[in-house]
């Protein structure tokens with residue numbers, strides 16, 4: 001089963017780093033306060049998602065196994 005990524009929204013500070021790294025997966029919400037996961041099929045996006053997880057300054061993103 002493909003892995004999914006989750007953002008803990010209450011911890012996200014809206015820095016947009018994940019959106020810059022992985023725009024096909026992450027987008028800012030309409031308020032610009034949080035990033036959202038825009039797709040469930042991460043095929044071909046695993047590397048940039050991992051990079052986004054590693055670089056998130058507040059560590060609010062993680063894989064769901």
Ligand code: SF4
Pocket residue numbers: 007011012013014015016017018019034035052055056057058059060061
């Ligand atoms: S990198 Fe982390 S804190 Fe920054 S917008 Fe993405 S999920 Fe939020």
